[in-house]
Amino acid sequence: MMTEQKSRQNRMLCVLMEDLVPKGHFLRKLDAAIDFSFIYEIMRPVYSDIGRPSVDPVILVKMLLIGYLYGIDSERKLEEEITVNIAYRWFLGLDLEDKVPDHSVFSQNRKRRFKDTEVFQEIFNTVVKKCAEAGLIGGECVVMDSTHIKANAANGNAEEVLLMEGPNEYWQKLNDEYGQDIRQKSEDADMTVTIKKKAVSDPEAGWMHRHPKPAGFHYLCHQSADIQYGIITDVHVTPGDVTDAPYCVKRIAYQKQKLKIPFRFAGLDSGYDTVAVHHGLHKLGIRGYIHLNTGHNASWRKERGLFSIDDFRYDGKNDCYICPNGCTLHYIGVRKVRYRVGKNYVSRSQDCKSCPLKNRCITGKASYKEVRRDFYQEDQERNHALIGTAIYRHVMRKRQVISEGNFALQKRCHNLRFTRKRGVWKVQEQCFLSAMALNLKRLVKYGTAPLLPAVPYLLYILDVVLKRNIRLRPVY
Numbered sequence: 001m002m003t004e005q006k007s008r009q010n011r012m013l014c015v016l017m018e019d020l021v022p023k024g025h026f027l028r029k030l031d032a033a034i035d036f037s038f039i040y041e042i043m044r045p046v047y048s049d050i051g052r053p054s055v056d057p058v059i060l061v062k063m064l065l066i067g068y069l070y071g072i073d074s075e076r077k078l079e080e081e082i083t084v085n086i087a088y089r090w091f092l093g094l095d096l097e098d099k100v101p102d103h104s105v106f107s108q109n110r111k112r113r114f115k116d117t118e119v120f121q122e123i124f125n126t127v128v129k130k131c132a133e134a135g136l137i138g139g140e141c142v143v144m145d146s147t148h149i150k151a152n153a154a155n156g157n158a159e160e161v162l163l164m165e166g167p168n169e170y171w172q173k174l175n176d177e178y179g180q181d182i183r184q185k186s187e188d189a190d191m192t193v194t195i196k197k198k199a200v201s202d203p204e205a206g207w208m209h210r211h212p213k214p215a216g217f218h219y220l221c222h223q224s225a226d227i228q229y230g231i232i233t234d235v236h237v238t239p240g241d242v243t244d245a246p247y248c249v250k251r252i253a254y255q256k257q258k259l260k261i262p263f264r265f266a267g268l269d270s271g272y273d274t275v276a277v278h279h280g281l282h283k284l285g286i287r288g289y290i291h292l293n294t295g296h297n298a299s300w301r302k303e304r305g306l307f308s309i310d311d312f313r314y315d316g317k318n319d320c321y322i323c324p325n326g327c328t329l330h331y332i333g334v335r336k337v338r339y340r341v342g343k344n345y346v347s348r349s350q351d352c353k354s355c356p357l358k359n360r361c362i363t364g365k366a367s368y369k370e371v372r373r374d375f376y377q378e379d380q381e382r383n384h385a386l387i388g389t390a391i392y393r394h395v396m397r398k399r400q401v402i403s404e405g406n407f408a409l410q411k412r413c414h415n416l417r418f419t420r421k422r423g424v425w426k427v428q429e430q431c432f433l434s435a436m437a438l439n440l441k442r443l444v445k446y447g448t449a450p451l452l453p454a455v456p457y458l459l460y461i462l463d464v465v466l467k468r469n470i471r472l473r474p475v476y
Helices: 026-033 038-046 057-069 075-084 086-092 104-112 119-133 169-178 245-258 275-283 296-303 349-353 377-384 390-413 424-447 457-468
Strands: 141-150 158-165 182-184 192-199 206-208 216-226 232-239 265-268 287-290 313-315 320-322 328-337 340-346 370-374
Touching: 026 086, 026 424, 038 057, 038 119, 057 075, 057 086, 057 104, 057 424, 075 086, 119 232, 119 424, 141 245, 141 390, 141 424, 192 206, 216 245, 216 390, 216 424, 232 245, 232 424, 245 275, 265 390, 275 287, 275 377, 287 377, 287 390, 370 377, 390 424
Parallel strands: 141 265, 182 328, 265 287
Antiparallel strands: 141 216, 158 192, 206 216, 216 232, 313 320, 320 328, 328 340, 340 370
């Protein structure tokens, strides 16, 4: 028999907030896993000792975390959800009759209190340290990658600007060390002029054009993660029109110095396969397992049956190159091409004139072969020798699962697909909170249960290799 409710009688009930939240609710587990009182000490320098009382900074940060934990990307919507959700109120320490802070509190604090500060960086670092204390960071191997975030700017509303670009820090260092007696063509300048698109509504966003990714104004979120449990250990945001490699070494060095994580291995994709990255990792005492980047020029030459730089053998003892026909390319000095400095090797014209392989080696009107070798290229070659080993294959698999998996989960569940904010600093805050949400979920899942001590990663890899009966190739 169907029952119809005719009327509703309003009753006064005496209940406790504690009884209204289910015992197994995620926010209960999160509250037990981490004490957020550390936020007071981080926020204290940006608050005044006088004036009217402010919103509790812990409540402020917890409200933002709720939005990222449950995929609520609108702060107006977040205020509405907290108003009617008892579990959210319990987590924030608000009673049923307490007023939820208005959504404008977040924007006003960004403009007046948090601007040009590192409070969210410090909160994120503290969460990472809490994960390390729970045994979730092995500290042996780091993986790094970047993902694009759609900027809050219309692709059609743009203007073109002239940008002067000079040498980066790595090449400037080489200039200082080997700048004397440099051979330089007249058309090679210290500064290059490029035309770039700039969004009118968000000038700090960059126009990204990476096939097969969508073209448009984006930001790039560069993230590092520990390979053991996938805990995100570092977040850095740049405009979308830059490459990944220049920020790799700096961010890993920051983690070793600031977070005291003693990384010894790094797993990176082909976008980081540059001499500067290999040399930087070597200076940090880190062995790099980096996917080989063949490059467009190498592919173009291979398709046409031409020799590439890999077909020339370098003789380190005599500091010369040997061509496929057995002729020697001698070192003639340092050569500067645009803002890159390298060692220059050339062959003799009479050797190339009678060479049967000349058509596969020299193009255009040149009568001799010229090969340029980067300084510290031996660091790159040393890491390239690791390609194909069992450890390399394992690190590459883990890198793909952790880096790509973290980004996929953050974009689907934790507000990283696009941004409503404008400016690098505000997008950085969004990326910090998204990464914190993922770290806190893993802290709740793995950190509250008793865990075995973190096993050194090399021993872990050897255990995997021995169990699978994989034969290791000797490495340096």
